[in-house]
Amino acid sequence: MSARWSGVIVALAGLLVFTVQARAGNKPGGHQVIVSIDSVMAADTNEGIDRRLGAMASRLRTLPFSYSTYRLLKSEGKRTSCGQMIVFALPGGRILHVAPRAIDGDMIAMELVLFQGDRPEMSTELKLPNHAFLILGGPRYEQGMLIVFIRADAPGVSGPPQIDNPTTPVEGPPGQ
Amino acid sequence: MIDCSEIRPLLSAFGDGELEPPELLKVARHLAGCPDCEREAADFSALGAGLRDSYEAALNAIPLDGFAEAVQARIVQLRPSFVARFQRWLASLDDQFSPALSFASAAVAVAVLTAIVLTPYVRDYMSGRNPQIAANAYHHLNAITQEPRLPEKMLAEDSRAVISKLESENPAVAVWSEPHTDTTVIWLPDQQAGR
Numbered sequence: 191m192s193a194r195w196s197g198v199i200v201a202l203a204g205l206l207v208f209t210v211q212a213r214a215g216n217k218p219g220g221h222q223v224i225v226s227i228d229s230v231m232a233a234d235t236n237e238g239i240d241r242r243l244g245a246m247a248s249r250l251r252t253l254p255f256s257y258s259t260y261r262l263l264k265s266e267g268k269r270t271s272c273g274q275m276i277v278f279a280l281p282g283g284r285i286l287h288v289a290p291r292a293i294d295g296d297m298i299a300m301e302l303v304l305f306q307g308d309r310p311e312m313s314t315e316l317k318l319p320n321h322a323f324l325i326l327g328g329p330r331y332e333q334g335m336l337i338v339f340i341r342a343d344a345p346g347v348s349g350p351p352q353i354d355n356p357t358t359p360v361e362g363p364p365g366q
Numbered sequence: 367m368i369d370c371s372e373i374r375p376l377l378s379a380f381g382d383g384e385l386e387p388p389e390l391l392k393v394a395r396h397l398a399g400c401p402d403c404e405r406e407a408a409d410f411s412a413l414g415a416g417l418r419d420s421y422e423a424a425l426n427a428i429p430l431d432g433f434a435e436a437v438q439a440r441i442v443q444l445r446p447s448f449v450a451r452f453q454r455w456l457a458s459l460d461d462q463f464s465p466a467l468s469f470a471s472a473a474v475a476v477a478v479l480t481a482i483v484l485t486p487y488v489r490d491y492m493s494g495r496n497p498q499i500a501a502n503a504y505h506h507l508n509a510i511t512q513e514p515r516l517p518e519k520m521l522a523e524d525s526r527a528v529i530s531k532l533e534s535e536n537p538a539v540a541v542w543s544e545p546h547t548d549t550t551v552i553w554l555p556d557q558q559a560g561r
Contacts (some may be wrong), residue, residue: 201472206479252544253551297528312539312554315531319548322527328536328554335556 223290223298226267226341227278232257233334246339249323257334280338282331283307288340296320296348320347368396373403381410526550
């Protein structure tokens, strides 16, 4: 076999190695992730839907439980990278720890722990599609209940098309 | 002294040089002290030499002119193996076309690999995600009402999100998915309010 054809085969092998390494590079930390948290109070106090909720209201309507009042309590966004935990203070004294673990394809692997004071109320490990929402709901808050919208965005990672643009302000330097 | 009857059966092989070293040594020592056996061994050697001469004479009488050429011609007529033919084909391509062919082949390979890497379906396949998971997800409710803590239990297997672990002090946790809005819900019902 000629040296020229051998070169083509070597180039193909190199590309395969590059592909495998690129895929392996998605596994460990280093990817930047923006986590946005919107805390909403749901209650039956006939106050309607808070206009600040915007497109989130449509998601609230898909929940099997309907309330006459949805009020946006707090919006917060933080930038982190895989392997680094960030902490959100939620209304009602609850604390939410969010730790993105890795990017797997267009999925963001993360760990969430919800604290009520110093007591862990719920913890979960999951993979969420990029730009997708996780709603954490049910805990009691004032005269209703707390619904927490958690959205994870990994810039530069493919994912389903964004349905709406979050208005949550994001903390942290972009280059972190 | 070894008996001659023990040596004589070995004399023919001795003359042909076919004995193992211990027997060869034994026969040689005996022949040195036994003229009869030595004579018989000489007869065997003469007989062997005569046979070899007649064999070579017969062999030389066989006409072998052109034998090598005939074998070579026969080899050419035989069908070569697939690998040999493939190598010959590559060599002929190499001779016929310019280096541009090699470059074009490499470019096509790069384009195909790039397309494979960038295709979302393949990315999903390589990342181990099963698109089927999302298919039956709409409005499915998983109510976990057994133990307060369920370590390492697979939950929401039919949603786009994959929950590999969920622990809660709440005895009734609901998990479901809204795939058309890419939303997964974990519901921790208030135990006093009932919803």
